[in-house]
Amino acid sequence: MNTKNKNLYRFLVGLADDSVILSHRLSEWCSNGPYLEEDIALSNVALDYIGRARMFYQYAVEIEGKGRTEDDIAYFRNEREYTNLLVHELPINDFAFTMVRQYFLDVFYCLYLEKLTASSDSTVAAIASKAIKESRYHLKRSEPWIEQLSQGTEESKRRVQLALDELVNFVGELFVMDDWEKELLSSAIAVDRTELQSEWDHQVQTFLSTSGMSFDDSQVQIRGGRNGIHTEHLGHLLSEMQFLQRSNPGLNW
Amino acid sequence: MRQNINPLFSETIPTLSPEFAQRRAFRLASSCGEIWDVLDRVFDPELPGLTIWDLGILQDVKEVDGQVQVVVTPTYSGCPAVDTIKQDIKKELSVVGYNKVDVRISLAPAWTTEMMSPDGKQHLKSIHIAPPNREDNVSCPVCESNQTTLLSQFGSTACKSLHQCESCSEVFDYFKHF
Numbered sequence: 001m002n003t004k005n006k007n008l009y010r011f012l013v014g015l016a017d018d019s020v021i022l023s024h025r026l027s028e029w030c031s032n033g034p035y036l037e038e039d040i041a042l043s044n045v046a047l048d049y050i051g052r053a054r055m056f057y058q059y060a061v062e063i064e065g066k067g068r069t070e071d072d073i074a075y076f077r078n079e080r081e082y083t084n085l086l087v088h089e090l091p092i093n094d095f096a097f098t099m100v101r102q103y104f105l106d107v108f109y110c111l112y113l114e115k116l117t118a119s120s121d122s123t124v125a126a127i128a129s130k131a132i133k134e135s136r137y138h139l140k141r142s143e144p145w146i147e148q149l150s151q152g153t154e155e156s157k158r159r160v161q162l163a164l165d166e167l168v169n170f171v172g173e174l175f176v177m178d179d180w181e182k183e184l185l186s187s188a189i190a191v192d193r194t195e196l197q198s199e200w201d202h203q204v205q206t207f208l209s210t211s212g213m214s215f216d217d218s219q220v221q222i223r224g225g226r227n228g229i230h231t232e233h234l235g236h237l238l239s240e241m242q243f244l245q246r247s248n249p250g251l252n253w
Numbered sequence: 254m255r256q257n258i259n260p261l262f263s264e265t266i267p268t269l270s271p272e273f274a275q276r277r278a279f280r281l282a283s284s285c286g287e288i289w290d291v292l293d294r295v296f297d298p299e300l301p302g303l304t305i306w307d308l309g310i311l312q313d314v315k316e317v318d319g320q321v322q323v324v325v326t327p328t329y330s331g332c333p334a335v336d337t338i339k340q341d342i343k344k345e346l347s348v349v350g351y352n353k354v355d356v357r358i359s360l361a362p363a364w365t366t367e368m369m370s371p372d373g374k375q376h377l378k379s380i381h382i383a384p385p386n387r388e389d390n391v392s393c394p395v396c397e398s399n400q401t402t403l404l405s406q407f408g409s410t411a412c413k414s415l416h417q418c419e420s421c422s423e424v425f426d427y428f429k430h431f
Contacts, residue, residue, distance in 0.1 A: 037405030037415060044407040051331025055360065126361040130330050133363070133431060141406045 001064065004187070007180040008121070009063050010083070011190060013073065014178075014226055016056035017084035020074055021234070022105065023049035024241050028092050041141060045102070048134040055127045075245035079235045080228040087170040089225075089234045096159035099145045101167055106139035107203050108174050111196045120188040143207065150211035157213070164208075164215040172221030175200070272367035276309065288314045288321060294345050298337045299410050303376055305338060309368030312359060320353040321346055326364045328431075329411045366431050377428055382413065385430040393418035394425055 001009065026046035033039025057070035087105070092098045113135055116128035149156040175197040177185070184190035208214055224230065245251060269277070280289050292311055297303050305311040305325065313324035323342055327335050339356045346354050366385035374384035381394045392399045398420035408415040413426040 037407075040409075041405055041407040044411045047331035047333070047411055048329060049331070051327075051329060055330055122361070126363070127330075129363045130327075130360055134329065137406070137429070137431075 003183075005063050007183045008189065009060050010180045011184055012056045012060035012063065012124075014083045014085075016053045016060060016073070017082050018088050019049045019056065020053035021082070021084045021237065022088040023047075023053060024237055025088070025090075025092050026098070026102075029098065034095055042098070045138055045141075048131075048138070052127070052131045052134075055130070059123050059127070071245065075242045076249075079230055079238055082230065082234060082238070083226050083228060084234075085173045085225040086222060086231055087167065087173065089231060089237060090166075090170065091233050093163070093166075094159055096149050096156065097163040097166065099142055099149065100160060100163035102138065103142040103146045104167060104171055104204065106135055106142045108171075108196070108200055109135040110139055111199055112174075112191060112193070115191040115196070118188075119190070124189060146207070146213075147211050150208070150213045160213055164213060168215045169220060169222050173223045173225060176223060176226075178226050269371065270367040270369075272365060273309070273370055276312075276368060277370075279313075280306075283314060285314050285316050285321075288316065288346070288351070291345055291349050291351075292323070292342065295338065295341045298334050298341070300377070300382070301380060303373055305342075307370040307373030307376060309366070309370070309373070310338075310364055312362075320355060321351045323354065323356045324359050325356060326359050326362070328364050331411065364431075366428065381423070381425055383416070383425060383427040385428045387430055389430050391416050391427045393421060393423055395423045396421040 023046045026042050026049065029039060029042040030046070031039060033042055053074070054070055057073050061068045061070060061073060087101065090097075090101065110132065113128045113132035117125050117132060119125040119128065146160065149160045151157075175193045177193055181190045181193070185192055205214065222231075280286075283289060289306070289311075292314065293304050293306055295305050295311075297305060297308050297310075300308065308328070310325050310328060311323070312326050313322075315322040323346075325335070325338060325342070335358060339358075342356050343354045346352075367387075369385065377384045378394045383391050383394045390399065391401045391403075393401055393416075396418060398418055400419040401416045402419060403414065404417050404424065405415040407413070408426040412428060412431065414429050415424065416427050417424045
């Protein structure tokens with residue numbers, strides 16, 4: 001691979017990892033949701049993210065050109081080789097935590113993917129055009145949930161606040177540009193994440209304040225996902241996600 | 254190609270969407286009309302009786318050097334039905350003697366419910382799924398009442414949401430405008 005393709009590969013795998021890891025987390029709610037409809041909804045959102053991950057992985061292996069498949073990348077890499085941003089891998093915790101994270105990411109992806117639809121790489125642009133419609137719909141679901149939980153009982157408010165306090169240390173990584181992403185930005189393939197932060201802050205803070213909640217976003221930011229430095233939680237997730245393929249390589253449905 | 258001959262039709266759905274009109278014109282201008290017709294026997298596995306043409310995901314059919322090339326665009330990116338649809342296309346074409354078939358999944362142009370045919374929308378209604386509309390006005394597919402409540406933003410599949418009719422109490426899926 002030439003340098004441009006190496007950067008593109010790394011960029012695509014990063015986006016795919018974000019999606020597949022979040023998808024796995026959401027799928028943990030399957031049969032555990034607070035009620036049946038919510039269970040189905042969370043599983044469907046998980047499915048959208050699996051689809052997104054597959055599109056990015058499929059394009060990544062095409063760029064790589066070694067004849068590997070999307071499954072090779074998803075199932076046969078170790079924790080240190082995974083490059084998802086940390087916010088996606090945090091455990092689902094309680095329903096409030098899952099929905100606050102989803103809301104944060106929905107707002108982020110609506111902003112990010114909108115820019116990415118204008119990517120100079122036509123495949124990246126096509127994937128973004130497909131995915132943004134799904135994220136806009138996800139936001140229509142996560143936003144009312146935050147409103148409802150924030151204006152609900154003392155207990156639901158307390159749980160939303162706990163989630164906000166926990167997540168505040170992890171959202172900053174969404175707006176950091178890595179070296180290869182900067183390279184791709186110069187050829188208009190990637191998006192400048194740093195430009196999205198003020199709009200994200202504005203949207204989230206405005207919405208939270210109308211719901212009587214707030215968070216302080218000036219705290220320490222925990223980083224490392226794109227370089228394979230993860231929280232302790234990712235290894236456990238991967239062991240569950242990968243064990244079937246690891247014990248029976250090449251297994252098909 | 255199937256023609257709509259239901260006289261009630263023009264009253265319920267008066268105009269064609271530009272996206273569907275474009276698809277129809279494209280199909281009519283195609284030199285392999287017979288293959289398109291064969292593919293009218295391929296159905297979405299999760300929407301009984303709805304063909305892939307009527308759903309709007311069948312985008313292009315070509316015959317090049319004895320090989321048939323079919324282009325399909327997925328509805329939702331994680332749609333688990335895509336693999337089954339690929340197999341069904343190959344199966345139907347092999348029945349009429351086309352054995353070299355390549356089914357390609359294309360992401361662009363991204364599928365929208367505007368690509369769905371009027372027949373397709375009518376069919377959805379007949380199996381009690383409210384068809385998509387631009388304003389997301391959901392009326393009951395059983396009693397036509399406009400007084401309906403959203404129960405969940407996701408129904409039995411990613412492309413549908415779950416609603417209840419306040420008049421006849423029917424719980425039904427709405428095929429989301431997308």
